[in-house]
Amino acid sequence: MADTLGLYTFKIFRYNPDKDPKSRYDTFAVEVRQGMTILDCLQKIKGSLDGTLSFRRSCRSAICGSCAMNINGKNDLACHLQVSRLRGRTITINPLPGYPLIKDLVVDMGEFYRHIAAVMPWLVRRSPCPDRELLQFPADRDRIDSAVNCILCGSCTSSCPQFWFNPRYLGPAALLKAYRFIFDSRDEGRDERLAIVDDRYGVWRCRTVFNCDEACPKKLHPNEAIAGLKIEALKRSV
Amino acid sequence: MARQTGSIGWFLQRLSGGLIFALILVHFSLMHYMGPEKRLYADVVRRFQNPLWKSFDLVFLTLCLCHGWYGVWEIVGDYVRSDSLKILALILIVIAAAGLFSIGLVTVLTF
Numbered sequence: 001m002a003d004t005l006g007l008y009t010f011k012i013f014r015y016n017p018d019k020d021p022k023s024r025y026d027t028f029a030v031e032v033r034q035g036m037t038i039l040d041c042l043q044k045i046k047g048s049l050d051g052t053l054s055f056r057r058s059c060r061s062a063i064c065g066s067c068a069m070n071i072n073g074k075n076d077l078a079c080h081l082q083v084s085r086l087r088g089r090t091i092t093i094n095p096l097p098g099y100p101l102i103k104d105l106v107v108d109m110g111e112f113y114r115h116i117a118a119v120m121p122w123l124v125r126r127s128p129c130p131d132r133e134l135l136q137f138p139a140d141r142d143r144i145d146s147a148v149n150c151i152l153c154g155s156c157t158s159s160c161p162q163f164w165f166n167p168r169y170l171g172p173a174a175l176l177k178a179y180r181f182i183f184d185s186r187d188e189g190r191d192e193r194l195a196i197v198d199d200r201y202g203v204w205r206c207r208t209v210f211n212c213d214e215a216c217p218k219k220l221h222p223n224e225a226i227a228g229l230k231i232e233a234l235k236r237s238v
Numbered sequence: 239m240a241r242q243t244g245s246i247g248w249f250l251q252r253l254s255g256g257l258i259f260a261l262i263l264v265h266f267s268l269m270h271y272m273g274p275e276k277r278l279y280a281d282v283v284r285r286f287q288n289p290l291w292k293s294f295d296l297v298f299l300t301l302c303l304c305h306g307w308y309g310v311w312e313i314v315g316d317y318v319r320s321d322s323l324k325i326l327a328l329i330l331i332v333i334a335a336a337g338l339f340s341i342g343l344v345t346v347l348t349f
């Protein structure tokens with residue numbers, strides 16, 4: 001068929017602590033057609049080659065963030081990345097680094113969500129709420145525009161060497177979330193949130209490695225947000 | 239007492255980094271671009287007679303040592319988990335920094 005890309009080898013990380021405490025790689029040969037994503041190939045493997053393969057997915061539209069994994073050494077969304085965009089005929093897939101493993105490509109993101117919850121990811125209002133929706137000037141909205149688009153896939157935090165060694169570190173995703181509310185003109189919890197991020201395990205643990213910016217499948221800039229938070233936290237301390 | 243968050247250390251690292259960059263430009267142009275006659279022993283001796291040059295070198299020395307060793311301390315904070323190892327590292331850092339500062343101080347003051 002004209003639209004076939006040919007045979008690809010998928011080298012996939014396997015781990016099932018109930019059966020074997022050691023991890024291994026399994027390889028699968030998959031016939032790939034034009035337009036197929038990594039997730040399509042994983043579904044094909046699970047559907048017809050090995051039903052025990054575990055991975056997360058939900059929306060298949062790069063919106064829910066469930067399918068983040070490490071593909072050929074880079075964190076990305078399996079449902080977004082097309083096979084044709086990768087070089088070579090062998091594709092290596094690993095779970096997101098830095099999180100505890102559960103099974104195959106499924107990792108435990110509990111710590112990640114605890115960090116997100118720690119920065120109070122909701123709008124705080126002290127003054128009485130108006131009867132109508134809270135309006136914002138377009139310029140105010142522009143300031144948080146990209147941060148709002150975070151889908152919590154965990155790719156950025158998983159790529160951060162600080163997080164690998166210090167899981168207590170809030171990590172780029174939680175800090176981006178904090179930025180999203182601290183710089184939201186409608187929010188009134190700024191001081192509380194700044195007190196949370198102005199911590200040894202908050203913004204000051206970031207060493208500006210830029211892995212987070214590179215890993216974000218949505219092309220957001222957590223690093224820039226962290227830099228903004230550092231300035232705000234500094235103003236608070238002096 | 240204010241909570242130690244790391245913000246002041248971060249700020250001082252940026253400040254000292256900026257100052258070191260400015261001073262290093264002077265140092266580099268003097269040592270590498272002013273011609274070999276400015277690097278002769280007699281020239282160095284003459285320069286060190288001037289208290290302004292002595293102060294320049296002392297400030298340069300202090301900033302470089304503080305910036306460098308604080309950086310090492312931050313790396314220790316990133317990668318060393320055990321409190322006793324951290325204390326040991328801190329002691330070694332203070333000894334190394336104080337030792338190097340003393341050598342520099344003696345050189346600058348007695349040259």
Ligand code: FES
Nearest residue numbers: 058060065067079
């Ligand atoms: S399945 Fe939802 S982002 Fe990929």
